[in-house]
Amino acid sequence: MKTSVLVVGSGVAGTSAALFLAWHGVPVTLVEKHPGSSPHPRAVGFTARTGELLRAVGLEGELPPSRVTKGFGIRRVRCASLVGERFEETFWSPPAEVSDVEYSPSKGVALAQDRMEPMLRDKARELGADIRMSTRMLEFSQDDDGVTAIVQGDGEPYEIRADYLIAADGHRSPVREALGITRSGRGYMHTSRSVLFRAPLEEYLKDGVGQFVVDGVGFLTTYGDGRWVLMLEDREYDEPELRQKIFQAIGRDDLEVEIITTGRWTITAAVADEFSRGRIFLAGDSAHTLPPSRGGFGANVGIEDVYNLAWKLAAVLNGESRPSLLDTYDAERRPVALLCHQQIFARNDGHNRDGEPEDAPLIDNNAMHYGVLYRSDAVLGAGPELPPAQVPELWNGQPGTRAPHVWIEPGRSTVDLFGRGWVLVADHPQWEEAAARAGVRYERIEQLDVFGLSEKGASLVRPDGHVAWRSVDLPDDPAAALEAAFSSASAGTR
Incomplete structure (x- = not known):
C-alpha cells in the first residue's frame, strides 16, 4: 500500500502527528505495536500552547472539563504525609512577578495522557487518518524517492511505501538506533518504581497543591481523576508492601485503596544530535527524552x-514548497529541545540529585511556552544576537516567535487566524493588494501594536502561527517586498 506519510508509534507525539497531518489533508498511516494506550497515565497537565493547537483542529471544546483546583501539578510541598504536617514549598522557578498580560485564548489541559491519546486518535480517524493498532514495523529502508516499511498486524507481513516517515517510537527508538543518530545530554540519571492507585483523596487538594514529597517514602502526585501515583526507590x-507504602504516604489506612498497576521507570535526559535523516524525522521521545518537570517539557514539546x-510536510507534498523547507524542522525544533534540557537542570525540580545544577539563567515559564525563538531559513530577521526565549510582550511580534494573542472580538483571538495557510496581518489597502498578488490570505486587524507594527506595517505569519517576516512600516513597493519574503520563507531558502 502507499501513503504520503507513515507514522511509527501512537504515543502522544505520534498520534498528534497523524491528527495534524490529516487536518492538513495529507494521507497518513500510523502503525502502533500495542493495542492501545499504556495503562500508566504518564504525562498530565498539558500547557495552554498545546490547548491552542487542539483549538485549531477543533478538539479543544471536546476535552472534558478539568476537575482539579488552580495550581494543580504546579505546586509541590515536602510533607510528613498527605494528611500530616507540611513543610516548605518547592518552586519550579523563583516566584515571578504577577503579570496582567493574557498570553493565550486557551487554558492548560489537566488531563492524563492515557485519556488524551484516545481522543487524539478518534479525531485523527475522523479527519481521515489510517490508524493501525497492534501493528509492528519489522524493518524499513529509504531511498531518494521515499521510504519502504515492512509491517505486520494479525496476519502476514506486508509493505507500506511512503514519501516520508515520522519516527515517534519512544525513547529507545529502534528507528533512531537503526539510523545511527547519536544523542547528547545528561544521559541516565536514576530508576524508580511506581504504583498507580485509586483512592478518595480529593479533600486534600483544596489548597491547590498537587505534588507531595513525602519524607521517608517517596513522591506522591494526583492525576485529578481519582488516580494517584506513588514513586518509590x-x-x-x-502487594502488602505497596499498600503499606501507600498508607504511609497518605498518613491514614482507613480508606479503600485500589491498586491499578505498577511500573519501573528509567529517567534519562538526552537530545538527538539530528532530528532528521533523509526522508525520516524524529519526534517526541525518540528526538528528546526530557525528565518530568513542572515546565511540562516532555509531551508538550x-x-x-x-x-x-x-504543515511543512503538507506544503512540500502539495508542491507549494521546496523540499528544502523540511530542513528547517531540525533547525527550529532541536534548539528548543536543548533549551528545555538546559532549563530542567537550571531549576531545583528534583532531578539535580543526579548531578550539578546547570549554570544558566532561569527563563520564565511563559517565555518557554509562548516565547521561544525559531532561527531558520523559514524566518527572516531572527539573528544570533537575540535570546532563545522571552515573554511575548518583550518580543512584540519579532519574526521567529509565535504570533501574539489579542482578542479581535469576543471569543475570537489573533491565534485563531492561523493554522491553515500563510496569513498577512495588516490594516492598509496596499497590503491587501500585495497579499492577493502573493497568494496569501489577508487578515485585517486594528491591534497592530502587539505585532510591533505601525498603522501601515504588516506581518507575514506561517501556518504554524509563527511570524516569518514583518515590515514595520509601508515600503515603497509593498507587493515586491511581500513576494520576496514569502518566496524565501515558504521555500526555506535564502
Whole structure:
C-alpha cells in the first residue's frame, strides 16, 4: 500500500502527528505495536500552547472539563504525609512577578495522557487518518524517492511505501538506533518504581497543591481523576508492601485503596544530535527524552514538534514548497529541545540529585511556552544576537516567535487566524493588494501594536502561527517586498 506519510508509534507525539497531518489533508498511516494506550497515565497537565493547537483542529471544546483546583501539578510541598504536617514549598522557578498580560485564548489541559491519546486518535480517524493498532514495523529502508516499511498486524507481513516517515517510537527508538543518530545530554540519571492507585483523596487538594514529597517514602502526585501515583526507590515490592507504602504516604489506612498497576521507570535526559535523516524525522521521545518537570517539557514539546513538521510536510507534498523547507524542522525544533534540557537542570525540580545544577539563567515559564525563538531559513530577521526565549510582550511580534494573542472580538483571538495557510496581518489597502498578488490570505486587524507594527506595517505569519517576516512600516513597493519574503520563507531558502 502507499501513503504520503507513515507514522511509527501512537504515543502522544505520534498520534498528534497523524491528527495534524490529516487536518492538513495529507494521507497518513500510523502503525502502533500495542493495542492501545499504556495503562500508566504518564504525562498530565498539558500547557495552554498545546490547548491552542487542539483549538485549531477543533478538539479543544471536546476535552472534558478539568476537575482539579488552580495550581494543580504546579505546586509541590515536602510533607510528613498527605494528611500530616507540611513543610516548605518547592518552586519550579523563583516566584515571578504577577503579570496582567493574557498570553493565550486557551487554558492548560489537566488531563492524563492515557485519556488524551484516545481522543487524539478518534479525531485523527475522523479527519481521515489510517490508524493501525497492534501493528509492528519489522524493518524499513529509504531511498531518494521515499521510504519502504515492512509491517505486520494479525496476519502476514506486508509493505507500506511512503514519501516520508515520522519516527515517534519512544525513547529507545529502534528507528533512531537503526539510523545511527547519536544523542547528547545528561544521559541516565536514576530508576524508580511506581504504583498507580485509586483512592478518595480529593479533600486534600483544596489548597491547590498537587505534588507531595513525602519524607521517608517517596513522591506522591494526583492525576485529578481519582488516580494517584506513588514513586518509590528501585526494588521489588509485593502487594502488602505497596499498600503499606501507600498508607504511609497518605498518613491514614482507613480508606479503600485500589491498586491499578505498577511500573519501573528509567529517567534519562538526552537530545538527538539530528532530528532528521533523509526522508525520516524524529519526534517526541525518540528526538528528546526530557525528565518530568513542572515546565511540562516532555509531551508538550513532542506535540509542538509535530505541529511544526506537519504543515511543512503538507506544503512540500502539495508542491507549494521546496523540499528544502523540511530542513528547517531540525533547525527550529532541536534548539528548543536543548533549551528545555538546559532549563530542567537550571531549576531545583528534583532531578539535580543526579548531578550539578546547570549554570544558566532561569527563563520564565511563559517565555518557554509562548516565547521561544525559531532561527531558520523559514524566518527572516531572527539573528544570533537575540535570546532563545522571552515573554511575548518583550518580543512584540519579532519574526521567529509565535504570533501574539489579542482578542479581535469576543471569543475570537489573533491565534485563531492561523493554522491553515500563510496569513498577512495588516490594516492598509496596499497590503491587501500585495497579499492577493502573493497568494496569501489577508487578515485585517486594528491591534497592530502587539505585532510591533505601525498603522501601515504588516506581518507575514506561517501556518504554524509563527511570524516569518514583518515590515514595520509601508515600503515603497509593498507587493515586491511581500513576494520576496514569502518566496524565501515558504521555500526555506535564502
